[in-house]
Amino acid sequence: MSGTGRPAANWEVTLAATTAEQTQALGRHIAEVLQAGDLLVLSGELGAGKTTFTQGLGEGLGVRAGIISPTFVLVRIHPNLPDGPRPGGPDLVHVDAYRLGSAAEIDDIDLENTMDSSVTVVEWGLDRVEHLSESRLEIDLHRAIGLGTAAEAAGDLGDAGTTGGPSATLDFDDDTDEPRTIVVRGxxxxxxxxPALGGFEGGLPC
Structure with a gap:
């Protein structure tokens, strides 16, 4: 167990990305080693690049384009394309867990029904989805200059009921070109x- 009471990771790799393209490139690179049943948990402050990373992941998996943060619907499924780079490969299930306060609420959206045939990516999933699989990748993305926390965003927006809630802007400026530190844990x-991450196209180890 780690000092936080959570199980210790098997390994940890820290990488640097200076552009949105580099963040996407890491997603494409990691997609090469992913298979159906894999679970990825994404964390990071406002505009850290979680959706940008997932867009690259989707390209690498060869799923239907148009990946955006699934803020309002909670879950978006991007099917594998038969004419893409990985025909017959897994679908991508993209989840925004910000509005879900517990593992029980995660269970209510029935991710178990798609996990065996898909790669599942959960934004804001830390301490919510670990029960879904005994194995996972945790990917933390950090901006050099953060935009604040989700709680601060909620306060800035005022009445969440009239704006779609704070998660409507959680990936504000997600594709800006600025330094980001990306920590990957298995x-x-x-x-x-x-997996070999240090030499991914467009990125360098810190």
């Missing part, structure tokens, strides 16, 4: 060893 037997 948990469980699926990720007993780290």
């Amino acid at each position: 948990y469980g037997p699926r990720w007993a060893t780290a």
Whole structure:
């Protein structure tokens, strides 16, 4: 167990990205080693690049384009394209868990029904989705200059009922070109060893 009471990761890799394209490139690179059943948990402050990373991941998996943060619908499913780079590969299930306050609420959206045939990516999923799989990748994205926390965003927006809630802007300026630190951690037997991440196209180890 780590000092926070959570299980320790099998490994941790820290990378630097200076542009949105580099963040997407890391997503494409990680997609090469993903398979159906894999779970990715994305964390990061406002505009950290969670959706930008997922867009790159979708390109690498060869799923239907148009990936945006699934703020209002909670879950978006992007099917694998038969004429894409990985025909017959897994679909991408993209989840925004910001509005979901517990693991029980995660269970209510029935991700178990799609996990076996899909790669599941959960934004704001830390401490909410770990029960879905004994193995996962946790990816933390941090801006050099943050835009604040989700709680601060809620206060700035005032009445969330008239704006769509704070998560409507959680990826504000998500595609800006500025330095980001990206920390990748592997948990469980699926990720007993780290994939080769240090040489991904467009990125350098910190």
